[in-house]
Amino acid sequence: MRKTSHLWLYFATAVALGLQSCSRNPVTGKKEIIFMSQDQEIALGAQSHPSIVATMGLYEDAKLQNFINEKGKSMAAISHRPDLPYQFHIVDSPVVNAFAVPGGYVYFTRGIMAHFNNEAEFMGVLGHEIGHITARHSARQQTSQVLGTVGLMAGMVLSDKVRQMGDQAMQGLQMVLLSYSRAHESESDKIGVGYSSKVGYDAREMAQFFGTIKRISDKSGQAIPTFMSTHPDPGDRFTNVRQMAEEYQKSNPGQYLVERERYLRMIDGIIFGDDPKQGFVENWNFYHPELKFQFPVPRDWQYENSPVQFQMAAKDGKSMMMLTVAEGKTLDEAAQNVVKNYNFKVLENKKTTINGIPTVVMVSQIQQQQQQQQGGQTAPQQAQDPNTVVQVATYLYEYNGMILAMHGMSYAPTFAANLPTFRNVGENFRNLNDPDKLNRKPDRIRIKTVARTASFKDVMKSFGMPDNKLEDLGILNQLQANDQVQQGTLVKIITK
Incomplete structure (x- = not known):
């Protein structure tokens, strides 16, 4: 800064x-x-x-x-x-x-x-x-x-x-x-x-x-x-x-x-919802077919996936985990970069193997950085409220030519209570080889022509759409279940 x-x-x-x-x-x-x-x-x-x-x-x-x-x-x-x-x-x-x-x-x-x-x-x-x-x-x-x-x-x-x-x-x-x-x-x-x-x-x-x-x-x-x-x-x-x-x-x-x-x-054919090749959650597990790994998602946690990271958090907002790519060509280099970039004070550090994957496991606290005063002098360090100290469990995996970093974070007073959750995720990172997950295809919008005048609900049934997708389909088509749809009308359905 x-x-x-x-x-x-x-x-x-x-x-x-x-x-x-x-x-x-x-x-x-x-x-x-x-x-x-x-x-x-x-x-x-x-x-x-x-x-x-x-x-x-x-x-x-x-x-x-x-x-x-x-x-x-x-x-x-x-x-x-x-x-x-x-x-x-x-x-x-x-x-x-x-x-x-x-x-x-x-x-x-x-x-x-x-x-x-x-x-x-x-x-x-x-x-x-x-x-x-x-x-x-x-x-x-x-x-x-x-x-x-x-x-x-x-x-x-x-x-x-x-x-x-x-x-x-x-x-x-x-x-x-x-x-x-x-x-x-x-x-x-x-x-x-x-x-x-x-x-x-x-x-x-x-x-x-x-x-x-x-x-x-x-x-x-x-x-x-x-x-x-x-x-x-x-x-x-x-x-x-x-x-x-x-x-x-x-x-x-x-x-x-x-x-x-x-x-x-x-x-017609546009991808709808999550694209499996970028990773997807099913039955409280995250699968990444392109990078070929998987790990559990804590039950009832909220999550968000993007091309650069996967985040998940407890609903109370007091604990979260994040997976991203770490800087560095080796585990040691990546660990040094993580400590430097996040200003970690490392409390525990060990090398191990998790499910055949070389791993570095660290427990750290995020340090309060010192501010510099005018003239370049360092301001006196202020005491940090222990209730606001963030403690982190980090797993660095050397996997398929890259280093992946899994961070589990919470405030220090609740870290011990959250650590079993962090460990369950971190220690169950593993290779993905299930053909069903590796070859999963995305949902797509397909455009169909209505064969006969009927309610929107009946039209969707005629195209084999399940009832649990009716609300999504209604939003997509700007129609309600009982709206009449005329013969020859184009509608959207969701399919592979």
Whole structure:
């Protein structure tokens, strides 16, 4: 970490420069104090993109990628900032999400692409995300936070908890800075209606998609989509967006596109839910077919998988475990890097073999880092509250040409109680050779034509869909069980 004085100098300079000059917002036309130049926005997007790709991965589908490139560029051309170097990507995540990064970077998950039912829904969300960029919401949010909480920001960056997490925490902090207010979300809804309507699409369908979002968020046991985590209520947005769309069309009469059939044909075959090749949980075990390993997941723990790590945590939030790739070519080198990167104070350290796999097992505490004062002097070490000391059980496995790190963490007072759970996971890491798990295929969306008019429930039964998938299928198709579906209608089903 850099010295405290450098950080304060950065913010002091930013405030001084901001108070001396204003810029005009390209969307609102109002003069605003903005600390982030357009070049800085573009640089931030370029800097963030590799991290986003590394964390989520790109979804390889040429026709979908060509589609979002074509539609993205056509909308960017009529936006308030057509000169930005826009890029449009589909990331390999099942979460229903879309997001934008300053400088023109827009991302859709394969999860949200699977849930759209026509091009107009997609275009509305595309307009919303481009709206965040053109209205400079990230720059405005940063300015507001710097002006109002300079001291708090410095404290966050220099806090021990953040420093202990290293570069990943800083990347996460950058994304926190880019979170938007409800006012910004509502403004982007309005921009999205305008942009999608201007390129010829029916923005009333954008409102319809908020009904899908609400059903996802209301569904018991399913996480609220990130797309809605800090957004206004989707029910209110449905009403407001539909009203804005109708007002636009009243003032600008014309034929507005929906393009349901063309869109559904295009997403035929898209992966739905977790992709087994990236790892999956079944019967409280995690299996990774591509890397060929497995380990148990504590019963009733929550978990989240990504291309770069697997995390799981007790529901009370007081203990968690994480598997990731460790830096280093050997166990010794990896152990040294882990200790250095996480500022571990090692209490126990031994080499062993677990299920034929060379392993280093460590028990450590995360040390409070000393802060440096102005002039480079080290500040006196403050006593750390023993109740907030994090204790870690680490297993480093030399496996298939890489070093994998499994960390089990809890606060020191409860570490002994959690240690048996950590050991059960760590000591049952093993090779995966079950052909059923190794060859597991992902679920995919398939598009079918309804043979005869019937209720949605009966239509799904006619395609062999089980009752336990009816709610997911209803959300995907924006239909309820008893809704009548006309003969010849295209519908989505879930199959291998």
